[in-house]
Amino acid sequence: MISNASSQSELIHSNPSSQSMVYRVPGFDPDEIDYIAGQTFRRYTLSPTSNVRRTGNGTCIVWFRNDLRVLDNQALFKAWVSSDSVLPVYCVDPRLFGATYYFGLPKTGALRAQFLVECLADLRKNLQKYGLDLLIRHGKPEEVLPSLAESFGAHTIYAHNETCSEELRIEARLLKALQKLSLPSTPVMFARILQSVESKCMVRSCIKTPASLGPPPKVEDWGSIPSLDQFELQHQKASRPRLSICRGRKCIVEQSARVLLEEGGPRRLEHKWSQDPKLFESWREGKTGYPLIDANMKELSATGFMSNRGRQIVCSFLVRDMGIDWRMGAEWFETCLLDYDPCSNYGNWTYGAGVGNDPREDRYFSIPKQAQVYDPDGEYVAYWLPELRRLPKDKQHFPGFSYLKPVVPLKYGNPTKQGGQSTAAPSRKHSKFASGHGKPHRG
Template sequence: MTTVIYWFRSDCRVHDHPGLQAALRDATRLLPVFVDDPRQQQPDRWGFAPRGRHRQVFLADTLADLDASLRRLGNGLEIVTGTPETVLPALARACGASRIVCEDIPCPQEQDAVRAIRAAGITVQTIWHATLIAPPQLPFAVADLPGVFTRFRVRIEEAGVLPLQPLPEPVSLPPRPAACPVPDVPPRLARPEPAHDPRSAFPYAEPAWQGGEQAALRHLHAYFSDDRAPTYKATRNGLTGTSYSSKWSPWLATGALSPRRVFAALRDHEAEAGVSDGSYWLWFELLWRDYFRFLHARHGSRLYRVEGLGQLPPPRHDARRFADWCAGRSGQAFVDAGMRDLAATGFLSNRMRQMVASWLIHDVPGDWRAGAAWFESQLMDYDPCSNQGNWLYLAGRGTDPRGVRRFCPRRQAEQYDPDGAYRRVWSARA
């Protein structure tokens, strides 16, 4: 009898799940686990809890949905509280597990946790499955990752590399070990009251937008059922409403939605409706997501140094003005609108993310790492690879040789909010 623990991390689904499939190859008993690490609720060096209110709600709903899926397949989710390096070795010994299987996440903290579990004498099998393109498919070694995204994209496209077909979900799961029976009452992560804000571009308090695989798959189907994909390139820089971009990112960040499942749906759409600028740009943006993950696999902890991959000196940091930036009271109306939107809803358009980050880095000035930490705390779709990669990119400390990027709020407002509608929605008087 072989007992295997599957440790869910940022892969909270049962469809297209190579990690779960790897655990099932020889498991006669399976214990699916999520670790609620209390450090996610403790203030970091900048004073923020990494997992803020919006993320707490979305993750709690995601895990409830995952538990329902696992129960449908004959098992259920175990939620344990503690640090992974402490609770998982103890759990493995208690249930006699031969190994732990989990997602391979190429970020320093996540890698450290796996190393610590192995140091405790537990076998851990990690499976890379968060990207469209699997590492063996790349037309170069990860160590030779191109230094800029454009070269990466061109190399992928010239080689004709396409994602593998998504895997079907399991028909059933082995039972849990006798020491850990399925609880009658479904496990539940602490869930604050969600933000009910009618101005939100991702109203996660509503059932259609809540966390979890089922809502993700329904949204994916709905997205390709109308004209949003062909118009994506033209509308992706919108600021308000639920239709201006794909809105896949929160579900991709928790792993409730597989990028390969997204790509398969995109290809089905193109087969029926034809290739368009919008459909190509969706592929383009998914490749950006891949690039940031491979960038982490290539450079690891170097991406978390104050200088990043470059040689710029440490940034200046005005703590008072940084606090004003966080609170949406910098005095720059367009910036403040974005920061109020972020704090109230846990979501922000890509255009506004770049603009408010640029203002902090180049105008406040503030430490880019503090901005990245605030985004981590607030964004429902926080993803460590994309968040770190984008902040480095804007700070001129990443791979791109063109240096810093400063966005002028006045010009950005003239182009993307010419009638001031977004600023009025998020004015201090709203």
């Protein structure tokens, strides 16, 4: 049996020196943050005198997926209540380290792989505090979990819900594999009482963690946290994956009246997105000739992070100004982002490209305007583009011949003149790019 459990502080920066930038949470010092974290931990932990008691027996498996935490973990809590032995499992799925569907980019870049390794180490440490451990197995969940369920006689596998296509296909394969096993019948579980109560409430309260989650079943080898060598990422530069354009899906549609009647209407048409590898590489590596774009892309490659405003700006530039297939940008974000989530990533890219369920085909971010509003003193671009630091502040966003030549002209925006020369490429009156629909592979 498999059971699915339902499942910011603002960053500001100080004036950077030439070597470093300090990010702080506004209004809090480090000691106060630690104190608040400790108070939160105590609020989310059950006291020894709590009325909640374990009512089940046998072994339950908790399948950790994207929820690599102990606090407020509904799957872990339900497994503890409905058993007398909990086996936490994480499957290192090789498919997560393969290539993206359309353009063959790495699904998980080196920075995100390192972040995963650190998260697994932290999860194991936190589970050990509660008398458990983390069983790590390399392989596909639909193969690993049924084998573990059979070996340990587990009657239930708990996991949090996922909503995207790849994850749902894995769940379907897992359910099919479990149906072939002869497992112990499910005992009467406290989860049934929870379900009747939770069905009346749209938002659940936070789950409190028991003082001890043990004991775990006897395991000879809990497995080691994978290294980057095992991911075969040690020699790969995060910003330079090979681009397999031949894998891109192209569709040529005859523009005729028959399409309107027989093929779903104009919303079904797929426009000819550009998949120019050189243009895409200039965007990916932060060499477009526009400092605000280049600074954001270099931050992404160096840290695995980009602000929400930056994500919107670079998306708009790639799609509107460069005319590049939005799926190439979405897959590159999947490669790099530490906080990658398929729903938010692909949802935001379809929205930015004007092809989602709530399309805005005129959504455009003017690079000069965004630079003047969000980085008026040029501190951000000067930090990530050291070659601009020697320029006056009013020229750091508009360096003219002191910087790379823009790879494409801007679709909109009146370039400001500095020193008698244009600060941006000439704007074109009409863009050759017409936003249209590409089919996202994810969710």
